Amino acid sequence: MALLTEQRQHIETLVRLSEGHTADLSGCREVIRRSWERCVGEYRLDPGRPRPVRVLTQQALKEHQDSVDELLHVARAGVDQLYAQIAPLGYVLLLTDRRGITVDFRGQTTQAPALRRAGLYLGADWDERYAGTCAVGTCVHEAQAITCHQREHFDATHISLTCTAAPISDPQGQVIAVLDISALQSPRAHESQNFGLPLVNLYARMIEDAYFLHRYRDCLILRFDSAREFVHLNGRGLIAIQEDGSVIAANGVGRGMIDTHLRRWPPWSSSAMPTAPQLFDAKIGDLLGILSASDDQIRAFRVRASDATCFVTLIEPRRRLAMRHAPSSPAPIPALDRLATDDPAMHRVLKLARRLRNEEVSVLISGETGTGKEVLARALHDSGKRAKGPFVAVNCAAIPESLIESELFGYLPGAFTGGRSKGMRGLIQQAEGGTLFLDEIGDMPLPLQSRLLRVLAEREVMPLGADKAVPVDIRVVTATHREMGELIAAGHFREDLYYRLNGAQLRLPALRERADRHYVIRSVFDALLAERERDVRLRADAMSALLGYAWPGNIRQLKNALAFALATADEDEITVHDLPDECQGAIGGAPKTFLPALQAVTSDEGQRLQALLKATGWNVSLVARQLGVSRPTVYRRMRRHGVVPPNWQELTS
């Protein structure tokens, strides 16, 4: 009721404004007043007829997303980080294109119906011409960050909302997108939103700079700041230049410097631009030589426009950097190298794998299901001196217990009823000269563990029914997703066998923990395309959802999800809507890991654990490190206390 009364009063104020009475606007901020005047004068919006929220069709939304595809991709990390900060305060996040169409969104699924009604949703249109005065639309019009709080909105439908938006400009200074945080409810006082403007501005600037660095990654870029300590970390000025010092593009701070320079020294022609040596009062050689001039790869220059000192570093084109670093990197081993790019845990695994590939030492590969243990075992085999020999993979969990002995060790004719009349060469012997890969080793029955131990110790195998052992030359690689320490403690696995198998351990990280998820997604996708001889584009919104998903089934689940999308997508591109439901994230592809758990946890220990998990963004590995226990132990404790992460359904499936 209160809202309806407020809406009526609001409408009356605006109707009076449309009739030329401006007396009621004395407390109104100038920027809002200008926008209201545009709404009634220019757009002819009728304040007496609030308009329903407009949400675009999937097809129309797709077109808008396409037009900012590259930006969406670059912005993702910033969008996720900002949302992680504002979600606990009850805010949602919108990224719109320059026309005010919401092309990316983060919000809580539990609030979806209310958010959709309010227009805080993927595809919602916040163009000032349609929605009236609002943070996004007015921000685009004014090209400046703005808070639009409650009754500052033009349309009476929106007056319970509070919204703060900041523009994101392209390297030419044109607004290409708007970053917005909004809440359905907020305190009445405008000051309650004071935190929002600097926060959204900061992230908009970071996204803008990330986009600049991405667009000009193949150019020389000067990065500068007035504080030496901040240049590498967050140098605010960016200017892309050519080798002769001419300016290609600049970010907001860089453009500001150029403008001041031009005001002081007006050019002889309107198209003439100052060069970098002119801007920094330097020789081009000094600028190009920055990296070797000092230990911290920074040099001080005088900015001619302001006479201020400024500290500058040089970012080299990515291609040139790659070439420079190539000679020092170790000799390529394609079978191993293609498994990862720049993930620290994978680097450690692959570094050790390189050393082990030609050794006879037994290797135990651990990691959650689907992390690629068999793929790594095969790569180890393919890259080592046994590559020409066979690679025999045995899944100990998949073979019935009654058959596993005969399968592994083989048997002579007539060794047991039901066997083949000619007998059978066991898998151990089939791996002669090559590698025997025993997957799910934790599931091997105890009696067989003793026999396997003998094979490893004596390097010979005794087929069923034989009275003489046969020598074997095999390398054994095993894998498990189980906690071997627990199996040993429970008497299910022989400790002596474990130590023999665990000559070295390679621990594969879960896909959700990998910093090179983008590379993994791309390579799995490319492999599927090659298999199917198809050419299909993976659109940025799909990539964004894939990057944000928790992947309880790891690379296997990823592969299945992409295969599903390829099989069901209508066109020659995959969008977020073509992915299996669980990977589409919360509304607008929000990473599930950011959604709050809604479970009631009663025990003290459970609550402490839940608080710790929440504080780390449900990073189980980090919590395990903080508590000094293993990850499986954290999962077990979560299960015991009923601590349910947002993505638990997948984790337990």
Ligand SMILES: Nc1ncnc2c1ncn2[C@@H]1O[C@H](COP(=O)(O)OP(=O)(O)OP(=O)(O)O)[C@@H](O)[C@H]1O
């Ligand atoms: N780096 C990779 N590139 C492409 N596909 C991969 C990669 N790693 C794993 N896969 C694919 O993911 C699936 C699971 O891999 P794999 O069988 O090696 O995992 P696993 O850890 O051994 O699984 P499990 O624990 O269930 O035995 C396979 O289809 C494999 O082809």
